[in-house]
Amino acid sequence: MTTTASTAAVPDLAALQRQAARRAAERAGGEDRLRGHIVCDGLVRIFKTEGVEVVALQGLDLVIDRGELVAIVGASGSGKSTLLNILSGLDTPTAGIARVADYDLLALSHKKRLAYRREMVGFIWQQTGRNLLPYLSAVENVELPMKLAGRHGGRRERRERARRLLDLVGVGYCADRRPGQMSGGEQQRCAVAVAVANDPEILFADEPTGELDEATGAEVFAALRTINAELGVTIVVVTHDHAVAGQVRRTVAIRDGRTASEVRRTARATADGGTELVSEEYAVLDRTGRMQLPAPFVEALSLRDRVRLNLEPDHVEVRPGDRTHAEESE
Template structure:
């Protein structure tokens, strides 16, 4: 584990990604076991209330590699929180495949689900009050999951708790209760609590949603550090663009399906410096469906049916019928 001084240097995203990949490979027992840590295939979740069915997830597909730090974004009601609840074991899918670290979340027994939530995954809520017990100090809150799991002696638990608080930058808060901490300090303590039992995956639901920009950056920095130093796969649901813009991959969900991805890669510029290059992709599912960006649909007034034309290296998507297009004109976009 690196020193506090080295962590305070705030390495760039490329360095953090490299360290996370190395730690994840060590946890997995080799680089050949890195892929497919989280797999969703045709995932469906239907809620039934008083005879009314609401389809929250409509055949969602998603693969997350071991050691990734991933952001999931989407409008309210898009299905992102439902997805997170399923993956964290708080909810059960209706159909499809949802697998995390070799656990089948569709067929898991109650006993297995409890063990899964206690040892395999950690969770950080948006509301700071839900993450910590108010009558325990920060270090006691971090110790509690280890005590419930019965995995370590009291001395080892205390040492481990203090190490984790140091790792997320709030070691000085160890002997304070939540009421004596700021919102950002509480959330960083919550991150330490979530990884107390050394889980393989950490889920965070809007962890910066109640914080200002500067404090939110500190909390996200704690998630980055956990990912880099421990190799934990981190999945963050967020509306915060400052968070979504500082991860290697951002997945957008729309109407219960994955709609697009933004991937950021580090490239060496001509002057030798490293820069991040972002590329956005539409997501194509196994049946060949994709969701066109809303801006494209609006710009061309695409409705109901569209014309497709296969070219050697791309596909043209054109309006099916436009009364305002004069003969000889072409109004098209390339997908």
């Protein structure tokens, strides 16, 4: 099922995505390694508390290609934060497949899990205070991960790299400021630089604009797009804000622990020779043929219990099912 949602004349987003794909191909060592950077197949996560089982993920399927910038959206309790914790190595799935590059997240030893979190991924928290050490300047915060990992040469090389990263996310002027001397948006952009200090393949962000106003949040997303385009880092952003669909090329919606729908934005030539991005929404079909109908569709047609399916040459019709005997006798 495909519906054209909206169009917008934002050709720079398409150009950034192409640049990100080129950078990702360079990092991966060729186009043949671009696909399937993150793969989830039938992913299940069950929490047990005082004898009660809560199923946070119910067989979730997801594929994210190398170099993509993807937003994962969903209401509170949908499972999006659980997914992010699994993919970032902070939590372990109960069953299914969760693979990031060459790492099987269900089979990692404690030592390999630490190496995975230190070398493969970067992470940005919603709370600005969790991303930066308050007694260090911005440039010192960015240097710290490099120093702890013993990477990127000596002190001078680390300092130069830290300043380049701060410039890249637009806060080079904050290099000598401590977090308390910066705004929330400046702190989050510094956090982006810290998260990629060790050149990870993937950057995860948990509600990075949740404590910011719309304009400041847009600046943080601009920093993420720049990092994606310039460094080819795969970026996964979890948020409850559906407005981020206009900030990224692909948005995945999670409902009740499963992927429910996607919004993809593709470039299309216009009659005047320009470029526009067309937004299209898709229902996600899992490997068993199941999909979730969008809630507004269900409500508009009062669908419940069962529906009728009619196979046409080029599409499938979904109609309300038969009324029950009780309803007919009313």
